[in-house]
Amino acid sequence: MARMMLKSPGNAAWMRDGSVRSGRRGWASAAFLIAGTLAVALTSYSLSLKVSSERRETDRIARQNRALESELKAMDAELRVRMRLPQLQRWNDTILGMVPISASQYLANPVHLANYGKPLPGDAPALPSVQLAVRDVPIAPSLAKPLLVSAPGAPMEKGATTRPSQASLPIDPVLASAMSQAVSSQTAPDDLLRQVEMTFQGQPGNP
Amino acid sequence: MSPAALARPSIRLPGHRQMALGIARQRLAIGILLFGAFTILLGLRLGELALFDGAPRHAGVAVASPHMRADIVDRNGLTLASSFEAYALAARPRDIVGDREALVQKLALILPERDIAAIRAAVFHDGKFRYVTRRILPEQAEAIRRLGEPGLTLEREAERLYPHVGLAAHMVGYTGIDGRGEGGMERAFEERLTDPARLSEPLVLSMDARVQQALESELQSQMTLSEAEGAAGVVLDVHTGEILALASLPAFNSNSPGGLTGMPSHMNRATLGVYELGSTFKAFTIAMALDSGVVKSLDERFPTNPIHVSRFRISDIHPKPYPLSVPEVLIHSSNVGTARMAERMGAAVQKDFLKKLGFLDRAPGELLERGRTLYPAEDNWGQSAVLTVGFGHGIAVTPLHLASAYATLVNGGVRHEPTYLKVPEGAKRQATRVFSEKTSRLLNGMLRLAVMDGTGRRADAEGYRVGGKTGTAEKVLAGARGYDRRRNITTFAGAFPMDDPRYVVVTMVDDPSKGSRMAGTVAAPVFKNVVNRIAPVLGVAPDMAREPDTHAMDGLYTPRKKPVQP
Structure with missing residues (x-):
């Protein structure tokens, strides 16, 4: 130890100058290293944060999807239970009373359909029927008479200003x-x- | 104080300082090494995790709870069974903090359907763990979680729901409390339904729920009307062997099957119950006789005078005073006529045909509830057995056996193994020939005549060209030898439309006790109503102008004079 301490002053002259330079270089490189590490770490961390937040979001959506799916399934099941076939049968038996279609109600082809247009047996020979553009319902006399017949003896209503017989x-x-x-x-x-x-x-x- | 004691602390040996320094350095070095080793270990572990351990295990969303099963749907996609998430509530009485009675009251409010005494028993019981209730709804589970009681445990489990309640209960089956299939397709396809890879893929049955509903409701109304003990029915596609409906009554609610599997309602009468189905067998004997060539022509005549064989006497119920032609044997359901045909055929031919028709094997299909048929023992299949089996006695089969054999008889003579699973459109199924096409065609005509002019008049659904045969058999005495004369099994087996058969329907009413006990008035009307309801659904249009070819039978029977409307 004593020998080293003795030796060191001899080297000091060239070392001082060099150590200052190398110390600066060391500091700069250390600073550079720290800055670089920090930059990488920060970037990686922010990336990782972003990825994890995205992942959390997809997880949430997947969970939500799953919840909706099961809700949908439950509602669908409820609907199915409500319209179950034995229940429909019960309604039909007690209220609707629908029966299966009978063989005679089937029409296999247009000829069958045309058969429905046949005249009833025993009818008079059909005349060409014409639809008239006349309304042939009986016209009530009470409507027709006051317009066309003057009734001199009839009592006049108060406030009635015009009568056909008294028209200009x-x-x-x-x-x-x-x-x-x-x-x-x-x-x-x-x-x-x-x-x-x-x-x-x-x-x-x-x- | 002695001078020695005073002097001791001040004594410092030479080299002591260096030694202390050395020890300190040594310790420091060890500390640094330890720290370095720990850091390296952490680094290695990080590296290992990053490189070799893959994605973190909790990345996926927790979805399926155990016991989830795949859905079961009918051939049109209608859901017959599906699974939902539910919870089981259990109590660990030793961990319960606070007032137990108050807890019981709170639970009773949340679980109104559960008996309060049962809840109390679970909460107060002297053990580590006990279920309070199974299969509770998620809302109830949430309410219980909010109670914050550490002594209550909620377990996720699956709840199986059958939306159509009791429809096809025996075919679809049910699951037990632990979520395992315990009957029907649920049991038969346990592995397929619980396979995690195929959970989202429903099991498609060949069943058509509309046909099933029609069959069940018609059987049920006849059962109620005639105060019968039970009923069963099958609808089968003759070209593919698909089972479109399979009913067994009385049925049970699949959602709460309850009780033991040995209950009468849990027995599948259509596939597990074996019955002597009587005269419906005569069609097979005639087909066998024609096909094997022992009866060469339809105009061969068979006298109706009784036959005596060993201790039995075989006779007709309403014997005709003249010998019957082959079609007449079927139309008038002559026991003697068919027994004589069977006699000519012999045991070997009869057994061979019965084997090919599947009557000597267990009930066909994928269900595990498959009945074993009863038939004469190998060494006991003598002449009397041949004769009685010829008209359907001494052999007991399931209604599914009968339906499958009728399908073989009417579809041109080929047998398809019946299946409960939907056969893809256009897929070819393995088939074995049993009867020739000619025999099948002749029998189609005869079965049509048996409905128009024979015992099955009440089965004649207008326009649908129905053909079939009635069967009335006495029930076997329970626990004794012989038959019970007052109790019958009535059956009608038939197909439609007979000019090109597509569907076979078998209806069976077990022990009707009110009104007539004959198949012609009990089982035949059910057949007619079922055909009227299912034919439009299955796309069979009625046609009053078409009839199967019965020219071969012309002049061999006396057509009925006046149509009798039921």
Whole structure:
């Protein structure tokens, strides 16, 4: 030890200068190393954080999916239990009373369908039927009369300002009575029908 | 104080300091080495974890609990059984803190369906562990968890739900408290249903739930009407051997099967119960006789006078005063006629045909509840056995056996092994020929005549060209020899449409006690109602204009004059 201490002053001159330089280099490299390590560590840590958060998120979504799936399954099962076949059968037996379709209700082809259009046996020979554009319901006289027939003796309602008989244009009494008769007796549709029949019978090809 | 004692602390030997320094360095070095070794160990372990241990084990989401089973669905995808997560609640009485009675009250509020005495017994009992209840809902489990009682344990387990309750209970089966299949397909396919790799893949049955429902409800209403002991039925596709419906009544609720498996409701009458199915067998004897050539022509005549063989006397119930042609033997269900045919055939031919039809084996199909048929012993298959087996006595089979054999008879003479699993569209199944096509065609015509002019008139579903045969047999006396004359097994086995058979239906009513006890009035109407309901579902359209070819039988029987409507 004593020998080393004796020796060291001899080397000090060149070592001092060198050690300062190498010390600086060492410090710089250490700083560089630390900074580098820090940078790598931070980057890796943030990456790792990100990955783990992503993983947690996928886990959460998977768990949520699983929960939804089982919920869906439960609801589906509930629906199925509610509409179970024995239950439907019970409803049918007690309330609906539906029966299986019978053989005669099946139509195998269009000819079967056409059979439904056959005239009933014992009917008169079918005339060509014509749909008239006339409303042939009976017209209530109470509606027709006040319009067309003047009734001098009838009591007038208070507040009624106009009456056909008192209209500014005088109504021909003969024409009015004829019209009222025509409308109330409903001859017109029959006449029309007869006329149409005659027209059809008169045509060539019709008997 | 002695001078020596005073002097001692101040004594410092030369080299002492160096020695202390050396020891300190040594210790330091050891410490550094230890620290370094620990660091290296940690590093190595980290490296090992990173390189060799793969992904952390908890990465996956905890999903399936144990005992989860794959779903069971019918041929159209309708769910018949499916699993749900549930919980089992257990008590560890020694770990319970706080007032036990209060805990019992709280549990009773959460579990209203559980008897409070049972809860109390579990909480107060003197052991380490006891189940309070099994299969509770997740909401209830959550409520119990919120109680925060350390002495209560919740275990995850699976709950099996059968949405259609008792529908096809015997075919689908049920699971026990531990989640294992204990009957039907649940038991037969235990491995397949619990295979973790195939949990999401449902087991597809050949059964059609609509057909099953029709069969069960019609059998049930007839059973109620005639106050019968039980009933069974089978619907079979004759071209593939698929079982579309298989009913056994009385049934049970698959969701809570309860009780022991030995209960009458748990016995599968369609595959496990064996019955002497009587006259339905006559069609086979005629087919065997025609096919083996011992009866060469349909116009051969068989007299109906009784036969005496050993101690038995074989006679017809309503004997005709004239010898019967082959079709008439079937139409009038003549015991004597079929016995004479069987006599000509002999035991060897008869046994061979019965073997090929599957009557000497256990019930076919994948179910494990398969009945063993009863037939005369090898050394006892003498003449009397041949004659009685010829008209369906002395041999006991399951309704499934009968359905399978009828399918063989009407489909052109080939036997397909019946199956409960859906056969993929267009798949070819292994088939063995039993009867010739000609025999099959002739029998189709005769079975149609047996419905139109014979004992099966009430089975005639309008427009569906039904053919079949009734069978009424007396039940075997329990615990004694001989038959019980007051108790019958009534059966109808038939197919439709007879011009090109597609489905076989077998209906059996066991011991009807109210009204008529004959198959023609008990089992035949069930057959008709079932056909009327299932034919539209199965895509068979009625056609009043079509009939199977019965020209070969023309002039060999007397057609019925007036149609009798049931």
